Amino acid sequence: xxxxxxxxxxxxxxxxxxxxxxxxxxxxxxxxxxxxxxxxxxxxxxxxxxxxxxxxxxxxxxxxxxxxxxxxxxxxxxxxxxxxxxxxxxxxxxxxxxxxxxxxxxxxxxxxxxxxxxxxxxxxxxxxxxxxxxxxxxxxxxxxxxxxxxxxxxxxxxxxxxxxxxxxxxxxxxxxxxxxxxxxxxxxxxxxxxxxxxxxxxxxxxxxxxxxxxxxxxxxxxxxxxxxxxxxxxxxxxxxxxxxxxxxxxxxxxxxxxxxxxxxxxxxxxxxxxxxxxxxxxxxxxxxxxxxxxxxxxxxxxxxxxxxxxxxxxxxxxxxxxxxxxxx
Amino acid sequence: xxxxxxxxxxxxxxxxxxxxxxxxxxxxxxxxxxxxxxxxxxxxxxxxxxxxxxxxxxxxxxxxxxxxxxxxxxxxxxxxxxxxxxxxxxxxxxxxxxxxxxxxxxxxxxxxxxxxxxxxxxxxxxxxxxxxxxxxxxxxxxxxxxxxxxxxxxxxxxxxxxxxxxxxxxxxxxxxxxxxxxxxxxxxxxxxxxxxxxxxxxxxxxxxxxxxxxxxxxxxxxxxxxxxxxxxxxxxxxxxxxxxxxxxxxxxxxxxxxxxxxxxxxxx
Numbered sequence: 269x270x271x272x273x274x275x276x277x278x279x280x281x282x283x284x285x286x287x288x289x290x291x292x293x294x295x296x297x298x299x300x301x302x303x304x305x306x307x308x309x310x311x312x313x314x315x316x317x318x319x320x321x322x323x324x325x326x327x328x329x330x331x332x333x334x335x336x337x338x339x340x341x342x343x344x345x346x347x348x349x350x351x352x353x354x355x356x357x358x359x360x361x362x363x364x365x366x367x368x369x370x371x372x373x374x375x376x377x378x379x380x381x382x383x384x385x386x387x388x389x390x391x392x393x394x395x396x397x398x399x400x401x402x403x404x405x406x407x408x409x410x411x412x413x414x415x416x417x418x419x420x421x422x423x424x425x426x427x428x429x430x431x432x433x434x435x436x437x438x439x440x441x442x443x444x445x446x447x448x449x450x451x452x453x454x455x456x457x458x459x460x461x462x463x464x465x466x467x468x469x470x471x472x473x474x475x476x477x478x479x480x481x482x483x484x485x486x487x488x489x490x491x492x493x494x495x496x497x498x499x500x501x502x503x504x505x506x507x508x509x510x511x512x513x514x515x516x517x518x519x520x521x522x523x524x525x526x527x528x529x530x531x532x533x534x535x536x537x538x539x540x541x542x543x544x545x546x547x548x549x550x551x552x553x554x555x556x557x558x559x560x561x562x563x564x565x566x567x568x569x570x571x572x573x574x575x576x577x578x579x580x581x582x583x584x585x586x587x588x589x590x591x592x593x594x595x596x
Numbered sequence: 597x598x599x600x601x602x603x604x605x606x607x608x609x610x611x612x613x614x615x616x617x618x619x620x621x622x623x624x625x626x627x628x629x630x631x632x633x634x635x636x637x638x639x640x641x642x643x644x645x646x647x648x649x650x651x652x653x654x655x656x657x658x659x660x661x662x663x664x665x666x667x668x669x670x671x672x673x674x675x676x677x678x679x680x681x682x683x684x685x686x687x688x689x690x691x692x693x694x695x696x697x698x699x700x701x702x703x704x705x706x707x708x709x710x711x712x713x714x715x716x717x718x719x720x721x722x723x724x725x726x727x728x729x730x731x732x733x734x735x736x737x738x739x740x741x742x743x744x745x746x747x748x749x750x751x752x753x754x755x756x757x758x759x760x761x762x763x764x765x766x767x768x769x770x771x772x773x774x775x776x777x778x779x780x781x782x783x784x785x786x787x788x789x790x791x792x793x794x795x796x797x798x799x800x801x802x803x804x805x806x807x808x809x810x811x812x813x814x815x816x817x818x819x820x821x822x823x824x825x826x827x828x829x830x831x832x833x834x835x836x837x838x839x840x841x842x843x844x845x846x847x848x849x850x851x852x853x854x855x856x857x858x859x860x861x862x863x864x
Contacts, residue, residue, distance in 0.1 A: 297761030298678060304670030305683070308690045308735065311728065315694075318708045319701070373604025381598045382605070392853075393609045399849050400615060401789025403816045404838045407823040408615050411622075411831065453611050460608070486597040514698025516792040521824060541700045541792070548704060548796055561704065568701045575696035 319568060322561035329555060334562060340527045342552070347559035349566070351527045355537035356567075359444055359523060360512035362533065363451035368505055370452070371459035378460075379467040380489050391464065398457035406521030409450045414441040414522070417449070422534065439534040440524075447523030447537070451512045459508040462582065466500030467493060503581030510574040514567060516541040540567045616842070623839030626832050635804050636818075642829055646837050648804040649818040653841075655806060656722050656798055656814050657788050664727035664734065665780055671731065672738020672776075677764055679739070687735075694732040702728050703793035711797055719805075719812035722798030726787040734783045741775030742768055778856045785848035789841055791816040815841040 326334065330347060337348030374394055378387050422439050429435050439445075470493050478488035494501065524536020525546055540563045551557040630645045637644035671691070675684055706725035711717055745768050753763040769776070794800075799811040800821065815837050822834035 291759050291761075294760040297764065301670050301674035301678065302683070304667050305674035305679075305687045305735075307667055308671060308687055308694065308732065311731075312690045312694060314709070315697075315702075315705050318705055322704075322708055370604050370608055373601040374608050377598075377601035377605045381601060390605055390609060393612055394605070396846075396849070397608070397612050399785060399789075399845050400612075401791070401816060401841060401845060403789065403791040403819045403823070404615075404619070404842055407819055407834055407838050408618060410823055411835075412614075412618050456608055456611075490597075510696050514696075514700070516698065516700040517820065521820070541698055544700050544704060545792060545795055548707075564701050564704050567698055571696055571698055572693050575693065579692060 316568075319561055319565045323558055323565045325555060326558035326562040330559075334559070335566075338527070338529060342547075342556045345553065345555050347556070349540070349543075349559075349563055351529050352538045352540045352543045352563065353566070354529045355444070355523065356513055356539040356541070358537065359448045359451060359519065359539055360509055362444065362448035363455060363512045364505065364509060366449065366452035367456045367459060367508060371456045371504075371508070372463055372501070374456070374460040375463035375467055376489060376494075378464055380485065380493070391461075394460050395457050397453065398461075400454075402454070402515065402517035403521075405450050405454055405518035409446060409518060409522045413450060414446050417441075417446060433531040434533055436532045437530075437535050440536075442522055442524035442536055443534050444523060444537040445533040447519045447539070448533070450518045450522055451515055454515060454518060455508040455511050458511050459504050462504035462507055463497075463501050466497045466504060466582065469500070470496045499581045499584045503578045503584075506574055506578035506581065510571050510578060513574065514541055514571050516545050520545045540564075619835065619839045619842055622832075623835035623837075626836035627839065631833075631836055636802055636833075639825075640827055640829070644833070646813075646815065646818055646833065646840075648801065649813040649815045649837065650840070651804070651806065652719070652798070652801070652812040653788065653814040653816070653844075655808065656719050656794070656812055657726065657784060659720065659723035659808060660726035660730060660787055661780070661784055663723060664730035664783070667727070668731040668734025668783065669738050669776060669780075671735035672779075673742060673764065673769065675735065675739040676742035677768075688739075691732040691735045694728070695736070697729075698792075699725075699729055699790055700792040700795075703796055706793065707796040714809075717797060717799035717811040719798050719808045719810065722794045722812065722814075723808070725793035725797050726790060729790065729793065730783045730787050733786065734779055737779030737782070738772075738776050741772040741779060744775065745771045774855050778852045781848050781852035781855065785845050785852065788848065789816055789845050791820050795820075815844075 326347065330337075334347065334349055335353065336350050338350040339346050339348050340351065341347075374390075378391055382390065418439060418441060422445075426435050426439075474492045474496050475488050478492035479485070483491065519539050520542040523539060523542060525538055525542055526536035527538055528536065530537070544560055544564055544567075548557075548560055551560055630643060632645060632650065633647050634643070634645035635648045636646065671687065675688055675691075678684065679688065702725050706721050706728070710721035710724060714721070749767055749771060750763055753767040754760070758767070794814055794817055798814060798817065800817040801811045801813040805812055819834050819837050819841065822830040822837065825831075
């Protein structure tokens, strides 16, 4: 404790005992809290080792080829996770392409341009998007978003860009596109909340200097504020990526769940999380189950790395202050 | 350009409004007495309700809170009071790592840990999985809230001869209580809508069950099954169940905001 006064001026009373922490009850209190806190590292060790042990048969059986072969045949006992790794990356990146401009727009508007009375309510409403359960997004996606995509979005897109490989094939609904759009809506609140805190942490002097040199308000934002917070903003985006990679229910309900690698966003795809959700209870052989555990292990490691990276970047902008910690 | 960023903000809010209004428009008409008091009827038949799922959600989430809250709050207090050393750094880092863990991974972890040894699916395993998701967030929120308490309060209590533990619990934690309660409510709201960790743990149950050692139905699992099923009747019930679940989560989130308001109001 840093608050303990140093030099007791002639204070022989036993009360000082309490300050030095030699009290039995104090030690007990500290012991209980420490024990509770240590459950977290133990939990992490248990989680990683359980996953690794369960995945070990598959790791030994397939080696690294698990990562880049694309045959997933439970009957023959051959497993390659390339399609779901591709689908996870493709859906998350496509979601970022949609979500990042939206979320950055929201955070810039709320910190720089919106009237004061509007800022809190709009920030609150956008953050409410994060409160909607994943399965509710999935339900909404199936019955509202997919019909909307089918009737309104896809026909003009195909008319304009139908010749590219990205929009080939018949659009039935459940597809990479549907999964990515729902993911985008789901990660906007996270990216927006962290970016907003990053932009709020940019010193006012940055804006004043730019404005003083004759920049318009928009130029000040774009040339002085955003570059200053760049690392934090990238951190916010990577944080959104971490959320998108591990998102399960909504994607499982919308992406079509087909083991396939294709360029067309109108075709069904698969993600790692969706594969576990769909196939875990059907895994009849030990090797099948083990392969799914390996998928889970890969997913876990990737999200840990992505989240750690995001955190470091966010910390760089405002070292010491807890920027974005509420949304994390 | 100002117009553009304004438009983007409008779009984000529009998405929320659309989702909520769709939930109300498609779900509200099915919210009748039967919906809340009857159990599901066999597939294809009309009628039936989700009484078992509502009770199940309360039990699974309640049990998760019972397991998760003490650990989460205790860890948060530890980080704020004693967390300046190496152990504190490790615990903080682990909490942040676990905070970003995909919920489906926690689900299969709970399966290997509890379901496999016990030999059957159970509500308890689901609650443990939800608690694992709740603890890291709770720990960090509690820490942040406790750190907001001014040092002068601690010094005053120690100067009056309070032992450390009483200072911590009766002065520091009590001052930060509103913030801690907010963290708890947000944590509960976050796991109340979770589905993925329950797929292989609580599993779901067609019948009414209150035994935590047996499979149990929750609203989120029910929505998943009904939404992806083939019957119109199921889709109707899925929307209604989603509306109820959304209402529950919103209520918890608003209560959390209200709790923190109270505190700030009192501070002024």
